[in-house]
Amino acid sequence: MRLGTEAALARVVNVFGAAKPHHAYLFANRRANRMKVLVHDGIGVWLAARRLNAGKFSWPLGGTSTQSLTRVQLDALVLGLPWQRLGEAGIIRTI
Template sequence: MIRVDAIWLATEPMDMRAGTETALARVIAVFGAAQPHCAYLFTNRRANRMKVLVHDGFGICVALKAPATLASVGL
């Protein structure tokens, strides 16, 4: 189980096509480093998709949440 002690929400939208490295670069640009056991949340411009970057102390995990209707058509 991944422990999350703090959640940070980005104030500017992010392109959801961006990968792990781009999301991590934004975290480092703002905070200086990705802190262990912290989650960083990003949304797109329309705020209908969310990307979560979590540092678990050993590595980085990224998850994407999109509307269920997009998932049902394979997008």
């Protein structure tokens, strides 16, 4: 979590080959209570940090390096909410 903007951007380029415009790249600590978000807005990049005082961020299982999220899911993740239950995954089809 000591990464600055340049180091985070370098890690994104090393892992994904490039930082794509209008994409966000999230980094978390081992305890999952801190997160940094690197965003390429099409003009430049910016880095934001968030720390939860209680609880943990909910990360996908399986150790995959990429995960596509909708805007609503990303907003929920940043707030520390269970983002996996939003969108299609949260639809109730039977009673």
